Amino acid sequence: MESARSRHESAAPGAFVAFTRFVLCGGGVGVASSFAVGALAAWIPWMLANALVAVVSTLLATELHARFTFGAGSRATVRQHAQSAGSAAAAYVVTCAAMLVLQMLVTAPGALLQQAVYLSASALAGVARFAVLRLVVFARTRSRAATATPGPRPLYASSGRIAAPTGPEELCRAA
Template identity: 75%
Template sequence: METAQSRQQAAPGAFTAFARFVVCGGGVGLASSFAVAALAAWLPWGLANAVISVVSTLLATELHARFTFGAGGHATWRQHTQSAGSAVAAYAVTCAAMFALQQLVAAPGAVLEQVVYLSASALAGVARFAVLRLVVFARNRSQAAATAARTPRPVQATVARASAPAGPAALSRAA
């Protein structure tokens, strides 16, 4: 069973966490961009983006809890809720970017839409990384550190050896 102390030691540094964030969050974001485009064929784009944003946020929060920030397990409801707050801001950024594109270009192609959507997602992603690292998963690391500080460490006992050889007479005295 993993202890709070070993989880604390497993928490990655900023560079490692950002690299993991890019791989996990970027992978989910890239898949989401294609899912939004596919779902928008049946639903209005804003609704398709909302549905995909909810699903991808749940998935990404789990990945970040387990791998990115070294929380060592499932994300809590508090972490999902806080992560959802940053996702709402990301949703607003992507919607604003796509709305601006629709206003500026009469009939944007799929490639231009993807470039705009992914660029807006990347900008929102950097902001989300900061929020997740400094707010959402930071408490988890500080709680683990506090628990590790309160947990008593095992004391190593040393056994002194007698200078006389342990023969039958010494064993009978010890008993």
């Protein structure tokens, strides 16, 4: 009998639906993060503020993606958090590099320009993260459901006897 969890896993969303959910969940967390970085940067160095916000937002976003975006329907595993953290570390490097380039090009950038640069860098990194999360981090959840579907009849029966080949491809495999 099929469990509710395996039924839910087999109903993983398609790429378009997953990307839409990713944008809504991850984008919402990203926008909130940009304001949090700006607020924290008033008290601590920007790089440290970005690092702290990146950690908290990554944990939150990974949970949202596990539960809603990629159809896992349950909490993210430690492995998924660790893999997601790797992609978030790359996003952190991208946002820091963008802000450093901005500081080198503009002597005193205003808050609006800083937000625009930060959000643009985050969006670019976000598209790359979507690919990593969908194809690597949460791919195992989808592949488990795919492997649960019955495949071709096995060559050996469960009783240990050899089953008679039913077609030319099984004859080739039996040889």
